[in-house]
Amino acid sequence: MSSGDTNLPRVLLLPSSGMGHLVPFVRLASALSERCISVSLLAVRPTISAAESLLLSSLPSSLLLDFPIKPLDPSLFPPSSDPFFLQMEALRRSADLLPSFISTCSPPVSSLIIDISIASSFLPVAAAAKIPCFVLFTSSASMLALCSVFAFLSTPTAGADVNIAGGVLKIPTSSLPPPLRDPNHLFTTQFVENGRALAQANGILVNTFSALEPEVLVALNSGAVLPGLPPVIAIGPLPPVKKQPSLPSPALRWLDEQQEKSVMYVSFGSRTAMSKEQIRALGAGLENSGCRFFWVVKSAKVDREEVMEIEELLGEEYAKRVEERGLVVKEWVEQEVVLSHRAVAGFMSHCGWNSVTEAAAAGVRILAWPRMGDQRVNAAVVARSGLGIWPEKWAWEAEERVVAAEEIAVKVREVMGDERLAETAAQVQAEATEAVQEGGSLDQSCGYLLKKL
Ligand code: UDP
Ligand code: UDP
Numbered sequence: 191m192s193s194g195d196t197n198l199p200r201v202l203l204l205p206s207s208g209m210g211h212l213v214p215f216v217r218l219a220s221a222l223s224e225r226c227i228s229v230s231l232l233a234v235r236p237t238i239s240a241a242e243s244l245l246l247s248s249l250p251s252s253l254l255l256d257f258p259i260k261p262l263d264p265s266l267f268p269p270s271s272d273p274f275f276l277q278m279e280a281l282r283r284s285a286d287l288l289p290s291f292i293s294t295c296s297p298p299v300s301s302l303i304i305d306i307s308i309a310s311s312f313l314p315v316a317a318a319a320k321i322p323c324f325v326l327f328t329s330s331a332s333m334l335a336l337c338s339v340f341a342f343l344s345t346p347t348a349g350a351d352v353n354i355a356g357g358v359l360k361i362p363t364s365s366l367p368p369p370l371r372d373p374n375h376l377f378t379t380q381f382v383e384n385g386r387a388l389a390q391a392n393g394i395l396v397n398t399f400s401a402l403e404p405e406v407l408v409a410l411n412s413g414a415v416l417p418g419l420p421p422v423i424a425i426g427p428l429p430p431v432k433k434q435p436s437l438p439s440p441a442l443r444w445l446d447e448q449q450e451k452s453v454m455y456v457s458f459g460s461r462t463a464m465s466k467e468q469i470r471a472l473g474a475g476l477e478n479s480g481c482r483f484f485w486v487v488k489s490a491k492v493d494r495e496e497v498m499e500i501e502e503l504l505g506e507e508y509a510k511r512v513e514e515r516g517l518v519v520k521e522w523v524e525q526e527v528v529l530s531h532r533a534v535a536g537f538m539s540h541c542g543w544n545s546v547t548e549a550a551a552a553g554v555r556i557l558a559w560p561r562m563g564d565q566r567v568n569a570a571v572v573a574r575s576g577l578g579i580w581p582e583k584w585a586w587e588a589e590e591r592v593v594a595a596e597e598i599a600v601k602v603r604e605v606m607g608d609e610r611l612a613e614t615a616a617q618v619q620a621e622a623t624e625a626v627q628e629g630g631s632l633d634q635s636c637g638y639l640l641k642k643l
Contacts, residue, residue: 198228199300199643206305207277209241209460211328213544214397217428225636232257234281238273239493241460241522259284273492275376278307285311289319301643307380310387325391329543329564330571331403334396335359338416341385347373355409365566368588389418397426397547399631401621402575425635427547427622430526444517448482451535454606455528456485459542462561463491466503468592473504475598481606483516486523529554536605541568550577553619555612557605561587576614
């Protein structure tokens with residue numbers, strides 16, 4: 191990746207906070223620069239999580255530019271506010287710094303690609319500066335359809351089911367992101383404002399591919415979701431950035447010792463924590479399932495605040511008791527490497543959209559356990575596409591209801607033993623592979639972008 195040649199279009203990429211946003215931006219930067227588009231990735235530092243900081247420090251410094259943000263007055267927000275949302279809000283309120291920032295860039299900037307969560311504040315500034323601006327939507331096309339229509343509902347709160355494009359997509363109230371029930375929640379105000387602003391974008395990039403959400407992509411581009419939306423461009427599944435293989439970790443060594451397609455990987459992404467009680471029930475469920483498992487435990491939203499040891503969470507004896515069949519870690523793992531390991535067959539996932547696309551690319555079947563935000567909308571995509579199953583009664587984080595060990599054990603066994611599901615997941619993988627092959631939909635979308643950027 192580089193930002194060198196002056197004859198190429200020069201594109202600035204601006205992600206917002208959290209790994210779920212930074213990861214697809216880094217992958218997009220790599221995909222564009224492989225296709226002769228010169229890119230710079232704007233970084234907001236300090237980052238909220240250590241994982242973001244590590245990822246940024248692994249990138250070539252020639253790719254990065256630091257974007258300044260104005261500090262937020264913390265007294266304006268409830269003390270319990272999500273630190274990732276606050277960072278997004280700070281970035282949203284710093285959009286007026288963009289023109290002077292761009293004027294210092296050399297070679298000059300030809301266009302921008304910005305994160306959905308900052309769209310409504312940056313799109314008007316880019317338009318005033320006469321710079322084409324695209325939005326990277328960091329979740330599913332189904333979630334994009336929801337974001338597009340939600341702002342235009344007669345009462346934009348999560349009070350009723352949302353029926354999109356004459357029934358192409360139906361999102362029950364129970365699947366809407368829980369903060370949308372509160373019109374004053376920071377997520378709701380951002381979501382509504384961003385949804386209204388989408389029409390101002392020159393195009394919307396989504397990290398998805400046709401086989402995952404065929405009807406929704408067609409409906410978005412035909413005007414059936416919302417007339418006047420700009421082109422929606424499927425660019426997924428964005429491949430991981432090629433890098434030097436790192437030294438094998440103890441976790442990879444453990445995986446190497448397991449039989450082919452025998453392990454369930456369990457992870458809830460970078461910012462979804464579980465209560466101690468639910469962690470214990472999940473531990474018992476995995477143990478009782480009789481299946482092999484590799485579990486990344488997470489008890490704090492922000493990794494820098496992860497203080498509890500595994501023994502404290504699961505009891506002194508747990509790791510020893512399960513060591514024949516299970517490995518539990520607390521550290522960050524390279525998920526794309528884990529998912530493509532020959533021993534891994536299943537993935538208990540919160541359905542963060544990057545995790546879903548990575549599982550699709552690896553042909554790993556998903557046991558969906560959405561916990562918050564967009565995750566139920568994404569879990570419905572997983573179930574519809576045949577990539578996995580979703581026990582819909584399993585609790586949201588906000589419900590504070592513990593899903594019992596026995597229910598978990600039953601579903602883990604079901605997913606690991608389901609040959610039909612293994613076949614449909616392999617089919618999704620074949621379609622994902624086709625999308626990223628030479629001449630596939632990723633190539634075509636990048637070709638289209640090259641003309642527009
Ligand atoms: N991830 C990882 N190792 C971990 C946890 C997460 O590599 O231990 C990566 C994962 O592969 C994905 C991203 O972090 O690319 C998380 O994004 P996702 O949309 O799945 O969920 P979020 O963390 O935003 O809820
Ligand atoms: N999102 C959206 N409109 C917005 C802000 C967010 O559609 O105005 C989507 C976005 O794609 C994001 C998802 O909602 O990935 C869930 O947002 P959240 O911040 O809960 O999770 P994150 O992606 O940060 O893990």
